[in-house]
Amino acid sequence: MGKIAVYPGSFDPVTNGHCDVVQRSLNLFDKIIIAVATNGTKDPLFTIEERLEMLKETFKEIPGVEVDSFDGLLVEYAAERRADAILRGLRAVSDFEHEFQMALMNRKLNRTVETVFLMTGLRWIFISSSIIKEAARFGGDTRGMVPDNVSQKLREKFGKA
Numbered sequence: 485m486g487k488i489a490v491y492p493g494s495f496d497p498v499t500n501g502h503c504d505v506v507q508r509s510l511n512l513f514d515k516i517i518i519a520v521a522t523n524g525t526k527d528p529l530f531t532i533e534e535r536l537e538m539l540k541e542t543f544k545e546i547p548g549v550e551v552d553s554f555d556g557l558l559v560e561y562a563a564e565r566r567a568d569a570i571l572r573g574l575r576a577v578s579d580f581e582h583e584f585q586m587a588l589m590n591r592k593l594n595r596t597v598e599t600v601f602l603m604t605g606l607r608w609i610f611i612s613s614s615i616i617k618e619a620a621r622f623g624g625d626t627r628g629m630v631p632d633n634v635s636q637k638l639r640e641k642f643g644k645a
Contacts, residue, residue, distance in 0.1 A: 486514025489571040489600065490562045492554070495520055495535050496528040497634045498542055499616055501608035505573035509602055510548050517565055518543070520553040529617050529641060542631040559594035569598045575609050620644070 489509060495502060495518070506516055520535050530538070532553055543549040554561040562570055570590060572583050580601075587599035604611075611629050620626050620638035627635045638644075 487512070487569070488515045488517065488565065488567045489513040489569045490517045490519050490558070490565060490567045491571040491573075492519045492521055492558050492561075494526055494528060494613065495539060496526065496530055496613050497535065497616065497630060497638065498539055499608070499611045499613060499630050499634075500628075501573065501575065501604040501611045503542065503631065504605040504608050505571070505602050506543065506549060507546070508605070509571055509600075510546075512600070512602075513548075513569070513571075515548050515550065516571065517550045517552055517567065519558075519561060520551070521558075522553050522555040530637070534637065538631075538634050538637060541633045557593065559590045559597055562597045563594060567597060569600045572599060572601050573604050574601050575604045575612070 491506060491509070493502070506518065509516055518539055520532060520539070522532050536551055536553060539551040543551065558570060572587070574580055574583060583601065590597065590599060616626050616630055620642055623644055626638055630638070
């Protein structure tokens with residue numbers, strides 16, 4: 485079966501930084517399960533179904549990538565999927581404190597699932613889903629920062645298509 489990692493997040497929307505982490509993590513793992521959290525505390529722009537559709541379209545040609553959603557504790561989902569690790573992308577030092585706390589809590593809840601941090605490629609370090617949504621909301625061109633299908637969905641969502 486090989487090594488499996490779960491890459492959780494809201495992916496509202498998926499960015500090229502997320503894509504970079506997934507593609508590079510395939511050098512470390514045989515399978516990446518991109519897991520959209522349905523119980524997040526954030527107020528999403530896109531529905532779960534829209535996010536799953538965008539992710540599936542984005543990664544349809546990349547072997548070893550699966551898209552799914554989950555509700556509840558991440559470590560329980562990872563154990564159900566027989567994952568060896570939870571994959572987390574980091575952009576800057578500011579991401580690390582929160583991610584470190586989450587990794588420690590996950591470790592406390594389930595000692596068998598490791599957390600692996602992977603730095604986003606330098607060219608994507610400034611991109612976040614929040615910044616992308618803000619730019620798109622005011623008519624900014626998000627092409628080149630998100631997959632093409634996501635850029636189109638953002639234009640449609642904000643009536644800029």
